[in-house]
Amino acid sequence: MGRMMRGPNGSAPDNGRPGWYGMGMMRLAAHPVTVPAGKVTVRVVNAGTLVHEVIVLPLPGAQAAGERAVGSGGRVSEAGSLGEASRTCGSGAGDGIAPGAAAWTTVTLRPGRYELLCNVRGHYAAGMYTELDVTR
Numbered sequence: 734m735g736r737m738m739r740g741p742n743g744s745a746p747d748n749g750r751p752g753w754y755g756m757g758m759m760r761l762a763a764h765p766v767t768v769p770a771g772k773v774t775v776r777v778v779n780a781g782t783l784v785h786e787v788i789v790l791p792l793p794g795a796q797a798a799g800e801r802a803v804g805s806g807g808r809v810s811e812a813g814s815l816g817e818a819s820r821t822c823g824s825g826a827g828d829g830i831a832p833g834a835a836a837w838t839t840v841t842l843r844p845g846r847y848e849l850l851c852n853v854r855g856h857y858a859a860g861m862y863t864e865l866d867v868t869r
């Protein structure tokens with residue numbers, strides 16, 4: 734069976750509107766932060782009030798989580814994506830995880846460093862990323 738991970742934990746904007754307000758407090762956390770190589774089931778609970786998603790990307794070289802270039806659309810490149818959890822109460826890719834809902838995906842990961850991130854417009858720059866390390 735897979736390992737348990739949770740996130741993202743988007744903060745709750747006081748006015749309930751998506752946008753810049755409250756985005757400085759957005760975050761995404763993995764539990765645990767290190768897992769053995771092989772099939773890894775990423776389970777996500779959206780504890781925030783906005784729609785989120787989690788995408789799994791390798792971290793090249795010495796790059797740290799949060800260092801990807803953000804394009805003019807407020808998103809990062811998903812090239813090389815190994816999978817994503819973005820379907821409300823479902824597996825794999827969808828239209829985003831509704832507030833309060835769960836989502837999941839199973840990916841096969843070799844030993845290395847990975848980044849879990851939310852690529853909803855503006856969320857990466859607001860801090861929705863975290864590193865996941867995979868050991869042998």
Ligand SMILES: [Cu+2]
Nearest residue numbers: 785851853856
């Ligand atoms: Cu997000």
